[in-house]
Amino acid sequence: MLPIAYSEFAQIFRNRAVLISNLVMPLVASAFFIYRRDMFAQIGSLGYIAAVLVFTVGAFSLYTTAVTTLSARRQDLFLKRLRSTAAGDPAILSGLTLPVALTAFVQVVVILGVFAVVSGRPANVALLAVAILATFVMMLALALATAGLTGSPEQAQVTTLPISLATIAVASWVGITGTESFTLLKRLLPGGSATELIVNTWNGGVPLAESLPLLAPTLGWVVVAIVLALRLFRWEPRR
Amino acid sequence: MGYAEKTSGAPYRPVIDVDRLNVSYGDFHAVKDLSFRVEQGELYALLGTNGAGKTSALEVIEGHRRASSGAVRVFGESPADRRAVRPRMGIMLQESGFSADLTVTESVRLVGRLSDRSDSVDRVLGIVDLAHKAATRVGQLSGGEKRRLDFATTVYGRPELIFLDEPTTGLDIQSRDALWEAVEELRGNGSTVILTTHYLEEAQQHADRIGLMHRGALRSQGTVAELTRKLPAAIQFSLSPGAPVPPLGAARPAGPAYQIETFELQADLKRLLDWADLHDVDLHGLSAAPTRLDDVFRAIETDPVPTPTR
Numbered sequence: 192m193l194p195i196a197y198s199e200f201a202q203i204f205r206n207r208a209v210l211i212s213n214l215v216m217p218l219v220a221s222a223f224f225i226y227r228r229d230m231f232a233q234i235g236s237l238g239y240i241a242a243v244l245v246f247t248v249g250a251f252s253l254y255t256t257a258v259t260t261l262s263a264r265r266q267d268l269f270l271k272r273l274r275s276t277a278a279g280d281p282a283i284l285s286g287l288t289l290p291v292a293l294t295a296f297v298q299v300v301v302i303l304g305v306f307a308v309v310s311g312r313p314a315n316v317a318l319l320a321v322a323i324l325a326t327f328v329m330m331l332a333l334a335l336a337t338a339g340l341t342g343s344p345e346q347a348q349v350t351t352l353p354i355s356l357a358t359i360a361v362a363s364w365v366g367i368t369g370t371e372s373f374t375l376l377k378r379l380l381p382g383g384s385a386t387e388l389i390v391n392t393w394n395g396g397v398p399l400a401e402s403l404p405l406l407a408p409t410l411g412w413v414v415v416a417i418v419l420a421l422r423l424f425r426w427e428p429r430r
Numbered sequence: 431m432g433y434a435e436k437t438s439g440a441p442y443r444p445v446i447d448v449d450r451l452n453v454s455y456g457d458f459h460a461v462k463d464l465s466f467r468v469e470q471g472e473l474y475a476l477l478g479t480n481g482a483g484k485t486s487a488l489e490v491i492e493g494h495r496r497a498s499s500g501a502v503r504v505f506g507e508s509p510a511d512r513r514a515v516r517p518r519m520g521i522m523l524q525e526s527g528f529s530a531d532l533t534v535t536e537s538v539r540l541v542g543r544l545s546d547r548s549d550s551v552d553r554v555l556g557i558v559d560l561a562h563k564a565a566t567r568v569g570q571l572s573g574g575e576k577r578r579l580d581f582a583t584t585v586y587g588r589p590e591l592i593f594l595d596e597p598t599t600g601l602d603i604q605s606r607d608a609l610w611e612a613v614e615e616l617r618g619n620g621s622t623v624i625l626t627t628h629y630l631e632e633a634q635q636h637a638d639r640i641g642l643m644h645r646g647a648l649r650s651q652g653t654v655a656e657l658t659r660k661l662p663a664a665i666q667f668s669l670s671p672g673a674p675v676p677p678l679g680a681a682r683p684a685g686p687a688y689q690i691e692t693f694e695l696q697a698d699l700k701r702l703l704d705w706a707d708l709h710d711v712d713l714h715g716l717s718a719a720p721t722r723l724d725d726v727f728r729a730i731e732t733d734p735v736p737t738p739t740r
């Protein structure tokens with residue numbers, strides 16, 4: 192797995208287009224949210240800003256980059272090349288997605304770190320970390336499933352839009368309006384309960400016993416995404 | 431350690447054993463009851479027309495695809511068991527499959543490490559004359575250079591079994607010669623080779639045995655001599671107007687020329703020359719050609735009846 196991850200790191204940092212979508216765009220968007228934090232806090236709360244930051248990185252740095260990378264590697268038959276070695280499928284997939292996931296994780300830590308410095312630290316860091324982890328696993332599994340439906344890196348610009356925009360829209364809807372209305376719907380939407388969990392852990396004031404069950408729908412989406420990935424992911428281009 | 435050494439004292443097993451292999455895609459039956467064996471040290475060429483099923487068969491044997499039915503064993507193991515078989519085999523794919531953003535050295539090192547074999551990157555790049563391109567990114571290589579890079583990763587660590595899928599497509603003559611020289615060196619050390627190619631002369635020159643596939647089935651297999659002796663050789667010549675026709679029953683007009691098809695080329699040629707000498711007849715443009723693999727190939731394409739293969 193590690194040799195694949197190492198080579199993937201090299202490829203990401205040598206490809207300008209991936210570097211811009213993977214690093215620069217989410218950083219610019221996050222900088223804007225942090226810079227205008229007073230305005231966004233008035234619309235929602237600081238927790239809402241934290242949730243939008245997490246989903247911006249999750250949608251662009253992680254999800255979109257993973258779909259683009261996997262479809263490019265499949266189109267180049269690089270996946271087939273890796274499968275002609277002794278490496279197993281889980282090791283290949285882990286090696287290919289580890290650098291993207293690690294980059295996204297470091298980004299979110301840095302961005303939320305900066306946000307915490309300028310606006311105050313979150314109420315429950317441990318549970319926030321769990322919520323971010325669950326969100327990232329869900330986005331990664333959705334990336335594998337979407338990659339199965341994406342023929343080329345160019346197509347990824349289109350096929351990633353529904354999920355990336357939908358998850359950010361859900362995060363904004365839940366973050367701004369809360370879950371007093373349409374509670375079940377909001378919690379069952381992909382990213383809905385994760386957003387509520389991030390808002391609660393950042394703002395504080397919600398007992399742990401009320402926040403923990405919010406992990407269940409997020410983990411449910413992880414399972415759904417993994418099942419979709421197992422059904423849809425392809426190792427070779429369609430002929 | 432060679433396979434034969436490893437299994438000495440154990441029951442005999444070939445390096446590759448394909449038994450009634452079938453591969454289907456929906457209603458399309460790509461490979462039909464394919465059976466053959468490859469012994470250690472052999473170079474076995476699997477040839478066929480486009481769509482004959484050889485790539486599907488090869489992908490199952492390499493472990494890239496599941497069989498619809500039948501059994502395939504490589505070194506006595508399932509080819510899908512990558513941990514068991516891949517460290518012992520090198521696979522040259524039909525298309526390169528390298529990342530454009532990695533350098534030549536990084537590509538060889540990556541595939542080598544993942545194959546669990548050890549070797550020197552410089553050594554294998556030297557074999558394919560790519561040492562001067564070691565730091566070049568793969569995206570900047572020509573098509574032929576990518577094929578050579580593919581071969582370099584294939585022979586990294588001197589594997590016991592080598593798959594060569596259209597290995598010389600896009601290569602210039604010097605590169606082809608270098609590639610075959612490297613293959614022969616590996617065979618000298620006991621490596622087994624499976625080859626598919628559209629260059630029949632390469633198969634004829636290098637293969638110990640050849641399997642000919644057509645429409646999913648193995649229609650014939652054997653050495654070049656065994657395959658070609660099933661078809662007659664040809665003697666061709668032209669005669670001056672009014673000259674007598676040789677009394678060899680098989681002589682017949684073929685355009686402006688005459689042709690004799692024979693299974694005893696030397697004897698019939700001698701008879702023809704003796705007759706011409708005796709009757710003072712000039713045989714213009716006389717040629718005598720043994721049966722070539724191309725002729726066997728064409729005959730199989732037009733032969734509707736499958737022949738037993740094993």
